Amino acid sequence: MSDLVDAQLVPPATVVLVSGGSRGLGLAIVTDLLGRGLKVAAFARTVTPELEKLAAEHPDRVHVGSVDVTDQQASQAFVKEVEQRLGPIDGIVNNAAVGQDSLHVHTSTDGIARIIETNLTAPLQLTRFVVRRMFAKGLKGRIVNITSICAQRGFPGLVAYSATKGGMDAATRSLARELGGRVLANAVAPGFFASEMSAVLGQTQLDQIVRRTPTGHLTEPEEVVPVVRMLLCEQTNINGQVIVVDGAASI
Ligand SMILES: NC(=O)c1ccc[n+]([C@@H]2O[C@H](COP(=O)([O-])OP(=O)(O)OC[C@H]3O[C@@H](n4cnc5c(N)ncnc54)[C@H](OP(=O)(O)O)[C@@H]3O)[C@@H](O)[C@H]2O)c1
Secondary structure, eight states, rough: OOHHHHHHOOOOEEEEEEEEESSHHHHHHHHHHHHOOOOOEEEEOOOOOOHHHHHHHOTTEEEEEEEOOOOOHHHHHHHHHHHHHOOOOOOEEEEOOOOSOOOOOGHHHHEEEHHHHHIHHHHHHHHHHHHHHHHHTTOEEEEEEEEGGGGTTTOOOOHHHHHHHHHOOOOOOOOHTTTTEEEEEEEEEEEOOOOOOOGGOHHHHHHHHTTOTTTSSOOOOHHHHHHHHHHHHHHOOOSSSSESSSSSTOO
């Protein structure tokens, strides 16, 4: 590559903050990044034994904490702790989210507010805080937002949830423009995969999703993780994109 291009490149992330890293996809991302030698900070409201175990196995490369992403003060304090323990953050994976299992007409005002606060407002605030600090230190970085095919296709019972994921897809595109190539911002939109969040789906719904999926199986977190890793670590010119990982179920 030419010297000019080299100077413009965003280097691979070295210290990555993963929200909701205690279980499900978030835990799979944390495990993978640690396996690749990165430093990883992860939080959730509850630190699970699995996350504790990773922290004990990699004491110099992991920082974990019990933080509610909607608590702005606590999230910001966690970021500062991470910087002290692991160094400046140059990658963020906005993965923490709450699901929904209620028809819109039956969802309370508080329920809608909680979904929007957790899945949309909080990641926007956390991203703003981390990016400000990256820029203050003269760093470049990477953002990966975990969204969902629900942002692109309709699903009953997921109206507010889908709205937040569509909001994050839209924010991803505008972040990519606004950050001017100093930070690569992308989203990964998985299809349904087995987790605590999707446990509300009944067998009939799962069978229907599988029938509609050309690859013939539900997405596995392990099939999403390499895409997240690529966006954080590989030298690509991918920016402002939403990458769907769903076996073409939504096509
Ligand atoms: N499962 C699916 O079928 C599916 C499909 C498409 C996209 N996704 C997306 O993939 C991501 C991971 O989902 P998942 O299925 O792995 O869900 P999950 O198993 O329910 O895990 C969600 C994670 O987020 C954390 N979290 C939730 N609320 C939080 C809060 N207020 N503060 C801090 N952490 C919080 C949870 O920990 P605590 O509860 O202890 O806080 C947990 O670590 C989400 O963004 C989800 O929307 C999931």
